[in-house]
Amino acid sequence: MSVVIETPNSPRTRKGANWEKYGWLFMRVSGPLLVVLVFTHLVVNLVLGDGIKAIDFAFVAGKWADPFWQVWDLAMLWLAMIHGTNGMRTIVNDYTEKVKVRKALITSLWAVCGLLILLGTLVIFTFDPCPAGAAAELLPSFCPASN
Amino acid sequence: MANEAIAEVTSFKVTLFIRRFDPEVDQEPKWVDYDVEMYGTDRVLDALHKVKWELDGSLTFRRSCAHGVCGSDAMRINGRNRLACKTLIKDLDITQPIYIEPIKGLPVEKDLIVDMNPFYQAYKDVNPFLIASDKPAKERLQSPEDRARYDDTTKCILCAACTTSCPVFWTDGQYFGPAAIVNAHRFIFDSRDEAAQVRLDILNDKEGVWRCRTTFNCTEACPRGIEVTKAIAEVKQAILRGRP
Secondary structure (H helix, E strand, O other), rough: OOOOOOOOOOOOOOOOOOOOHHHHHHHHHHHHHHHHHHHHHHHHHHHHHOHHHHHHHHHHEEEEEOOOHHHHHHHHHHHHHHHHHHHHHHHHHHHHOOOHHHHHHHHHHHHHHHHHHHHHHHHHHHOOOOOOOOHHOOOOOHHHHHO | HHHHOOOOOOOEEOOOOOOOOOOOOOOOOOOEEEEEEEEOOEHHHHHHHHHHHHHOOOOOOOOOOOOOOOOOOEEEEEEEEHHHHHOHHHOOOOOOOOEEOOOOOOOEOOOOOOOOOHHHHHHHHHHOOOOOOOOOOOOOOOOHHHHHHOOOHOOOOOOOOOHHHHHHHHOOOOOOHHHHHHHHHHOOOOOOOOOOOHHHHHHOOOHHHHHHHOOOOHHHHHOOOOOHHHHHHOOOHHHOOOOO
16 A cells, blocks of 8 residues: 655645845846946045135036936936935844834834935936036036126 | 873852743742862863752753754853854853853743744744645756755754844844744755745745844854854845746
8 A cells, every 4th residue: 555645745825026136136237337336436526626725616517417317316216215225124124023113213224215316317317517606616616607 | 100190170169040930920030059079071061950950959940962963052151142052161160150040032931941932933933835837756956066056054953043143133032033944955955846936935035034134143043053043034035036
């Protein structure tokens, strides 16, 4: 008489989509990108040209009039915010024991992240380099009022 | 005869601080100290035996083979997970007391004994057995290269030293833990096994390999010298590739 051995384990059932793999990949891709973005940003702003003394309203306005720096700063903003928030989410997952506390912390993390990304994006694209009524010497050279 | 006299084996006194807990009496675990006379050839397990057999018979700990094969006596010795039967007392700093605690992250049942069931459950969940549909009349052949691919992870003795050294496991027992991933690795990369995909799917979970923070605690803790963190990284790579 042969004994029938049932399948020892029933397969695990997964509930909902699994984002962990994509989260992990995002951290690996955005990390090196951020190193390049942030350090180039620092060198361009603080070292090249007149260095730190060059930074004033006109300097920032001049940069954001250029689509290249708009995209650069946009990429830096989005990647840094999502990278940092996802890192904080990982720490929250590792150190909170109560489900409610964890959910509250993670929800507020993403809310703050979303708000900052929204505000930052808005500023980059709606920034007016030549505000009316500003002192002429503070404006970038391409503004009509600066002459 | 006099000049042939064998030098007397020197002994030394060590103080053991043991984290003790009797669920029928204590509310909280407490440190209890014992002074024992030991020799240079003695291991921490011998010191525990000395306490249990000569000083206090109520001391409770697990040990079976006492020679580093069965994996019963993993404990936290001076803050590091080790096997008591493989740790020589003379290799520790004997000018200081030796602190012995149960492994962390699993419920303490009594003294140095913890409930291993959550640990074994994670092990069971990765299907730690060969899954093959063919019915060969003889053994399944495998090249030495294919065998070498997963050689490191065959060494696991399920002592739980790695899993209970993992900070992620300490705060959240839901994480599969290094030992379960090591044992999944052993079959995922076995050329004779057909269910690598099933195991990769199981470990591609919220509580799977992605919770690993590569702190290398597990690799340092493993009494068998398995490169645990490397094995976990290989499983991560396999999940990204979608095949072993």
